[in-house]
Amino acid sequence: xxxxxxxxxxxxxxxxxxxxxxxxxxxxxxxxxxxxxxxxxxxxxxxxxxxxxxxxxxxxxxxxxxxxxxxxxxxxxxxxxxxxxxxxxxxxxxxxxxxxxxxxxxxxxxxxxxxxxxxxxxxxxxxxxxxxxxxxxxxxxxxxxxxxxxxxxxxxxxxxxxxxxxxxxxxxxxxxxxxxxxxxxxxxxxxxxxxxxxxxxxxxxxxxxxxxxxxxxx
Amino acid sequence: xxxxxxxxxxxxxxxxxxxxxxxxxxxxxxxxxxxxxxxxxxxxxxxxxxxxxxxxxxxxxxxxxxxxxxxxxxxxxxxxxxxxxxxxxxxxxxxxxxxxxxxxxxxxxxxxxxxxxxxxxxxxxxxxxxxxxxxxxxxxxxxxxxxxxxxxxxxxxxxxxxxxxxxxxxxxxxxxxxxxxxxxxxxxxxxxxxxxxxxxxxxxxxxxxxxxxxxxxxxxxxxxxxxxxxxxxxxxxxxxxxxxxxxxxxxxxxxxxxxxxxxxxxxxxxxxxxxxxxxxxxxxxxxxxxxxxxxxxxxxxxxxxxxxxxxxxxxxxxxxxxxxxxxxxxxxxxxx
Numbered sequence: 001x002x003x004x005x006x007x008x009x010x011x012x013x014x015x016x017x018x019x020x021x022x023x024x025x026x027x028x029x030x031x032x033x034x035x036x037x038x039x040x041x042x043x044x045x046x047x048x049x050x051x052x053x054x055x056x057x058x059x060x061x062x063x064x065x066x067x068x069x070x071x072x073x074x075x076x077x078x079x080x081x082x083x084x085x086x087x088x089x090x091x092x093x094x095x096x097x098x099x100x101x102x103x104x105x106x107x108x109x110x111x112x113x114x115x116x117x118x119x120x121x122x123x124x125x126x127x128x129x130x131x132x133x134x135x136x137x138x139x140x141x142x143x144x145x146x147x148x149x150x151x152x153x154x155x156x157x158x159x160x161x162x163x164x165x166x167x168x169x170x171x172x173x174x175x176x177x178x179x180x181x182x183x184x185x186x187x188x189x190x191x192x193x194x195x196x197x198x199x200x201x202x203x204x205x206x207x208x209x210x211x212x213x214x215x216x217x218x
Numbered sequence: 219x220x221x222x223x224x225x226x227x228x229x230x231x232x233x234x235x236x237x238x239x240x241x242x243x244x245x246x247x248x249x250x251x252x253x254x255x256x257x258x259x260x261x262x263x264x265x266x267x268x269x270x271x272x273x274x275x276x277x278x279x280x281x282x283x284x285x286x287x288x289x290x291x292x293x294x295x296x297x298x299x300x301x302x303x304x305x306x307x308x309x310x311x312x313x314x315x316x317x318x319x320x321x322x323x324x325x326x327x328x329x330x331x332x333x334x335x336x337x338x339x340x341x342x343x344x345x346x347x348x349x350x351x352x353x354x355x356x357x358x359x360x361x362x363x364x365x366x367x368x369x370x371x372x373x374x375x376x377x378x379x380x381x382x383x384x385x386x387x388x389x390x391x392x393x394x395x396x397x398x399x400x401x402x403x404x405x406x407x408x409x410x411x412x413x414x415x416x417x418x419x420x421x422x423x424x425x426x427x428x429x430x431x432x433x434x435x436x437x438x439x440x441x442x443x444x445x446x447x448x449x450x451x452x453x454x455x456x457x458x459x460x461x462x463x464x465x466x467x468x469x470x471x472x473x474x475x476x477x478x479x480x481x482x483x484x485x486x487x488x489x490x491x492x493x494x495x496x497x498x499x500x501x502x503x504x505x506x507x508x509x510x511x512x513x514x515x516x517x518x519x520x521x522x523x524x525x526x527x528x529x530x531x532x533x534x535x536x537x538x539x540x541x542x543x544x545x546x547x548x549x550x551x552x553x554x
Contacts, residue, residue: 123310126270126381127324127371128299137323141314217313217355 001180006188009176014196016090017172020162024097025155032102032154033147035061036109037135047121047131064103069161072100073168080168093170097161105154112146113139145212152208156201173197219411220246220269220379225278227264238264239275240435244413246428248378251405251412253422253443255454256432262415265432266383269413270302271295282379300328303372307384309364311356317367318343318352324374342370346400362393369400373408380404382414386421398424419457423508429454447513448478448540459504459515466544471520471527472501476540479511486537487518494530496520517544 035057041047042054067075073096077087080095116139124138140147163174173193181190222244229236238261246252256262267273269280271287280287282302290298311320318339325335343349346366356364365385372380382401386394402425404410414421422429422443430440431453439446439453447455455476466472477486491498498518505514520527524543534541 117308117310117313119306119308119310120312122272123304123306124323124327126272126299126302126304127327127375128296129327130296133327137326138312142312144314215314218357 001186001188003188006186006192009180009189010173010192010196013171013173013176013193014200016170017159017162017174017200020090020093020097020165020170020172021155021158023094024101024158025151027094027098028101028105028154028158029151031098032105033109033140035102035106036113037139039106039110040113040139041131041135047134061103061106064100065107067100069096069100070164070167072096073164077168088169090165090170090172092168093162093165093172096168097158097165100161101154101158104157105150108150108153109143109147112143112150115146116142144215148208148212148215152205152212155204155208159197159200159204173200219248219250219283220244220252220413221279221281222265222269223279223281225265225268225275225280227261227268227273227275237435239268241278242432242435242437244430244437244440246411246413248411249405249409250427251402251414251425253426253429254413254415254432254437255417255419255422255429255457256415257417260432261435262432263383266381266413266415269381270299270304300324300375301377301379303369303375303377303380305365305368305372305380305382305385307387309356309361309368309388311364311367311371313356316353316355317348317359320356320367321370321374324371328375338374342373345373345404346370360393361389362397365389365393365397366400369397369404373404373410378409378411380410380412382412382416384416385414387416387418391420394418394420395424401425419454422454423458423506443508444478444511444513447508447515448476450540450542455515458506458508458513461502461504461515461517464501464517464544466519469521469523471522471524471531472544473518473520473531473534474542474544475516475518475534476514476542477516477538478513478540484537486534486539487516489537490530490533493533496530 039054039057039061042050042057044051076096076099080092081087083095084091086092120142121134121138124134129137162172165172166175166178173196177190177193180186181193222242225239225242226237227239229238242265254262254265264273268275271280282298285298287295287298312323315323321339321342322335325338330338340349343352346369348363348366348370351359351363356367386397389397398421401412405412416422426443428442429446430437432438439449446452447458449455461474464472487498487500490496498520501517501519503514503516505512520530531541531543
């Protein structure tokens with residue numbers, strides 16, 4: 001293959017990677033945030049103490065995180081079919097991507113929320129703030145830089161996961177690299193996808209760092 | 219204004235029980251500054267946190283302005299807390315909000331509308347002298363300024379009561395002085411009732427009307443500061459005016475004399491010397507201004523054993539002084 005033949009393959013694959021990563025990020029951000037908040041507030045002495053719930057959530061998160069993505073993707077095929085109606089293609093890849101990333105991000109959210117000075121929470125409590133206000137106006141707001149950094153790490157992990165989407169008939173840069181670069185020995189395709197992935201990751205990391213820095217008032 | 223009755227708080231951890239507050243009674247009249255002095259672990263922080271129910275006591279009553287806080291439900295308690303200001307040792311400011319934003323926070327919690335909010339914030343920042351720093355973030359201002367923000371924030375809801383949790387313990391002496399002055403000023407101008415806890419004698423000396431010394435969850439002494447200082451054996455007096463712990467030699471009498479207010483202005487040492495033709499030796503002493511009154515302690519050595527000095531001691535007592543005779547051979551531990 002010449003470079004002229006390689007280039008037309010790259011754009012659709014990039015778009016597919018961005019599509020899968022983007023949609024999965026959206027769901028992960030919302031659900032991971034929710035799960036992370038629950039992990040923090042249900043602990044003993046937390047805002048909404050429920051230690052059994054916290055332990056159960058902890059187990060779910062740990063199991064979710066310990067499954068290799070490839071296995072998770074295959075294992076939840078029946079669930080995927082229920083959610084998107086098919087188990088093949090880019091849309092079908094989004095379900096396991098999201099399921100895999102939620103516990104990952106939830107832990108990062110948990111870490112970020114635990115960094116919030118308990119004195120600030122106590123101060124808000126002493127002011128008569130409701131639990132909802134403490135979560136939204138104190139915990140989540142104070143933890144914003146950490147939440148953004150955590151999401152950046154998660155997005156980059158998601159891009160890595162999308163490389164395996166080909167297994168369930170999804171596309172993307174990873175799939176392109178495997179099918180052309182590896183299976184057909186098209187080194188140019190391999191080089192091009194690797195470069196694109198590196199650039200993509202660098203851009204996302206730089207953007208994440210910039211936003212996190214903007215949110216930090218030091 | 220603040221009334222606490224038989225308050226008890228027990229912590230249970232792994233089968234062990236620690237009684238942090240063990241039956242404390244406390245009453246702070248309106249407009250007074252009451253200080254609870256104690257070392258870390260004495261239970262004073264728990265006591266303070268029980269006043270606005272950040273900690274729920276195991277027994278006892280907490281009344282603020284006549285209302286029994288323990289009888290309130292969640293929403294009522296939150297409303298009551300909006301009327302109780304609190305300042306904290308480490309300020310408890312939101313790092314993600316500006317100075318103005320921090321002061322606005324309790325107003326948001328109270329549901330004050332935006333326009334009203336900004337007017338009130340400006341007013342509060344003016345009150346604590348931070349108008350120029352409204353747009354700064356907490357990380358950009360000094361510790362003293364942070365505590366001023368904390369105070370402005372605590373006053374947002376026009377509380378009648380202010381709770382201060384070691385508010386000056388993280389500050390240097392000069393900044394401490396300026397914050398204490400501000401608290402004193404607010405107490406006078408707004409009629410604010412203040413309950414503060416501290417481990418610094420300085421705080422009690424500078425601004426407290428009344429004080430209590432707390433140890434192992436109990437008050438060992440409590441009352442108006444000037445009265446405590448004049449009370450024989452008072453820990454507060456010993457702490458404020460540390461005197462050398464000398465064991466008197468044989469044949470002399472060592473007395474510690476505490477004088478408060480008016481008695482401080484009379485030259486009782488020379489009067490004593492003249493009256494009884496004595497050679498009075500001053501071993502140590504200090505005079506301070508406490509709550510606007512001159513208060514001092516002197517350690518005097520009189521010739522002759524204590525029994526031989528009965529008339530002289532009576533003379534001192536009759537002059538309105540608190541007199542303690544230091545017993546021979548017992549050395550007093552003085553670790554404050």
